[in-house]
Amino acid sequence: MLTEERRTDAATAQDGRYPRPQLVRADWLDLSGPWTFAFDDDDRGRREHWESSRSLPGVIQVPFPFESEASGVGDTGFHPVVWYQRTVLRDEIPAGERLLLNLGAVDHACEVWVDGRSAGSHEGGSTPFVLDITDLAGDGDVSITVRAQDDPADVAQPRGKQDWRHHPHSIWYHRTTGIWQPVWLEAAPELRIEQLHWLTDVPAGEVTAQLRLSRPAPTGTTATITVELGGERLASIRTAIDGREVEIPFRIHRQTNGQAYEELLWSPSHPTLIDATVTLSGPAGADDVVASYFGLRSTAVEGGRFLLNDRPLYLRSVLNQGYWPASHSAAPSADALRAEAQLILDLGFNATRLHQKYEDPRFLFWADKLGLLVWGEAPAAYAFSPEAVRRSVAEWSAILDRDRSHPSIVTWVPLNESWGVQHLAHDPRMVSYAKALVHLTKTVDPSRPVISNDGWEHAASDILSIHDYDHDPERVRERYATRDGILAAPFTLPGRRLVVDAEQRLDVPIMLTEFGGISYTEDGPEDAWGYSTASSATELVERLRALVGAVRSSTALAGYCYTQLADTGQETNGLVFEDRRPKAPIEELRAIFGA
Template identity: 85%
Template sequence: MLTEERRVGAATAQDGRYPRPQLVRADWLDLSGAWTFAFDDDDRGRREHWESRGSLPGVIQVPFPFESEASGVGDTGFHRVVWYQRTVLRDDLPVGERILLHLGAVDHDCEVWVDGRSAGRHEGGSTPFTLDITDLVGDGDVSITVRAQDDPADVAQPRGKQDWRHHPHSIWYHRTTGIWQPVWVEAAPAVRVEQLHWVTDVPRGEVTAQLRLSRPAPAGTSIRIQVAVGSDELATLETSVSGREIEVPFRIQRQTNGQAYEELLWSPSRPTLLDATVSLRVPGAAEDVVRSYFGLRSVGVEGGRFLLNDRPLYLRSVLNQGYWPASHSAAPNADALRAEAQLILDLGFNATRLHQKYEDPRFLYWADRLGLLVWSEAPAAYAFTPEAVRRSVAEWSAILDRDRSHPSIVTWVPLNESWGVQHIAHDDRMVSYAKTLVQLTKTLDPSRPVISNDGWEHADSDILSIHDYDHDAGRVAERYATREGILSAPFTLPGRRLIVDAAQRADAPIMLTEFGGISYTENGPEDAWGYSTATSAADLVERLRALVGAVRSAAPLAGYCYTQLADTGQETNGLVFEDRRPKAPIEELRAIFGA
């Protein structure tokens, strides 16, 4: 039966279930839950036309990867090809001119059939895609079949922390195969808003709505935009439009009051979001009404500091793997994403670095709404080949398109610790690749700093970020006491340099973006490890107090990122256990990491 109400209010008041929080329509149906399922280890499903033969023999809970317990399968072995099938009752489908099938993420290659007929394909294990299935839907119930292919040994795929071995080892985790983000259908007009971005100019109080339509606008088409904060209307305009790519600039007149303009700015201490309603009006056709939101804020770097709304802000961040023991890379449910954002804030942090994962957009919604700053980082491929570059660039571009209107995202990180560019210090091609990713990012989104290669070996990076797991607080305080000392000293990791590009700006802010990693466990796995070990909760607190104190006393540092939020498999260096229970009284942790 239909599980979603076919109405929608302000986008800032949504409950966090809608899978695309900045472009919300009223008519949609969540397809989470039981699907039939099968492994296809011999890759014979296509030859035997499994898309047409009826239900598959097994059952899986979507959107959890089959490797996870939450999926109901819990098989962590190597299975390169998997199939899914779900029948949707015709009466449950949203009613509209076109029916759109959305898949949030399917790792890695995907093919979809509707009632046995091909609906489309997609490549990219972390990026969303949409298929217009209207012409494939008949008068009866609708069968949706998905085939996913993910080669565990293909290290040219962007894979992040997914292990290529049978069992997780070191810092790698169970693989994520197949569907792992929401699947849903919605109704929409034939000419509709396909993508919506908000570009803000804080000093001028100006906003530009950037729209991409499903097809070029017919003659006589107009766009109406209404912006409000709470019940206060801030701007309303209507203009005629043409083409498929449309820009509509407008001003928020309230921002002309120079003494009051900060009241609408978005920041961690005051995460003000502005609601927007966009109506696309096409002569003789149904109106497309979407709800959205945005934040007025600016981000930059200057004079060795990170700036938010033109003011220095010290970043107190925590590394977040986005991994749960029962559901792995997929969130256990929508509420868990809000709880994760709130937990990070409750621990005293103002930021999180999403590590080696493009996170579910519903987490970004809560970061926007609660005032949590986000560093968005790409999952790495481990090979440096033309195919690895092509895949990585394609997925990175798609994520920039998906996420760049979230005010919470304040930094882009396309590479981490030279993963996939292991020889960047000696290979000019890899330096060029890192710089190309920076310039591509700034071409698509010039509004945020970009870190070319988080941790070391920087090239054209807006922030010089360093990873250092020395557990001696005295040595850490001495190492980061002066900017000159940081830039001139031999780098702490043997064989690595801080800068590999002669053109790298030397005045960039310096941040310690991985440190700590102190392991503490009550009854952890036999292979539990961290970068150092605490013997008790009290010992953990003392070690944290000394180490974080040393970092915060280092005047040249513009911020830090502690490793890590939660225990993850054999990595027991979290501030909380896998089930998100704090390892020490949360007020003591907040006193260490808070402002």
């Protein structure tokens, strides 16, 4: 049981395994590992009450999708309904007032039972949810059953790069079905913190903690916040609270020293994270003590440039699919997420665009910790319908709630290349939708730039981003030489306009957010491809040097994003192979992409 005397460790000192890095509790149990498993292709499991069976016939390694080798199943066929079951021994279960079951992501919809009784359901293949299972768990071992449903042909689901065909084709990959992010149990008090956000006002040195509680705080409830950096206490506040949603502002007085103002700021060169401990104390019951962290930093666009902490920063980004050959969209391990962030930095980039995927929060922890800037992008639905809009908006809203306190995230991207809104240039409903996503995002989080539709056909974007896979350096150099020249071109690609809304501002930064895609493979698949091809590592380096040099010669561009980090299936246009081995000496690549 958590008390004020028994504090959790500093959140910035965590090892990267905890699945929710900005709201850490001490008492938890990782449920990764073997679960029993079954396909339910005839969808008869409900009728036959599989939730009450003591064992399913197969075994799967959670949290890997059954399509992946890491799952131990490795079946890439169409199986729209699957079941999981795991028995947790009584002496393994964290002890506390309430027992919470957390699921990081289950694609796409799921139902959960505990000891054969319904615990709840969830829709949204990339978003987390938590179930209080205290009253369902008996005094002995606890059986957890999960049924997941994911229709491969349903293109109204936000699916990103998941292929709707049987085999991956073009730029799409194997599907992700069922559990693909961590599952864990934790003990917590009945009155507890459900969500915690940090709002920072850098010039004023002010921070606001936003708390959402499990229920309205009764009279006599207090919250205590202690903020530290390397053992130095920066702030401490204790205040009475009421209601379920609470805002607690406080100042970091050290920021009043103007000469020391920048010492605490978060940036890629100095990724300073500030630890926070939040203690919720009610008039009865145990205290809820959680560890968290935040970064003091600001983002903005002004004068055609991207600003970090009020200073122009040129973004050198790489497109990251977040896909591994053995585990697919699921990370192969917690350590692999750290290695991925470090690899991107080692290659000379200061940013990454997480492409068509809401990435595991443990990756965002390492981005925060190591100083890697992140573009947060939504996986697309491919249909435009009321149902597709409802699902996409629901998942986008949930991810804004999950991720908006990470200092590493500096840009939001709700749409990409008009996927799911293919007629944006001609259909006013789609323009309204793109603009609505921008305004929704700014309503929830006004602190970051938003790109309405990355690549082309912008409406209400804070950055005009362009995708251009021309492999001729001289044409690229000429095309992006001047801002007026870029804006004068009516189309970025045949049939795709740069701007589709008369109210779109044209004085915002311009970035080339997809280019390159040069394929080089030693022994790739038969259908290996890229947007152009190099025949050797030496040629790859030469072509990269010329193409990136042409892009960086432009005074009109405020940044770029190279395609892509790693080979992914048939896409062999990575800077590293699928196993993350660099295709050329890493110092040569770093010299091309570095500052």
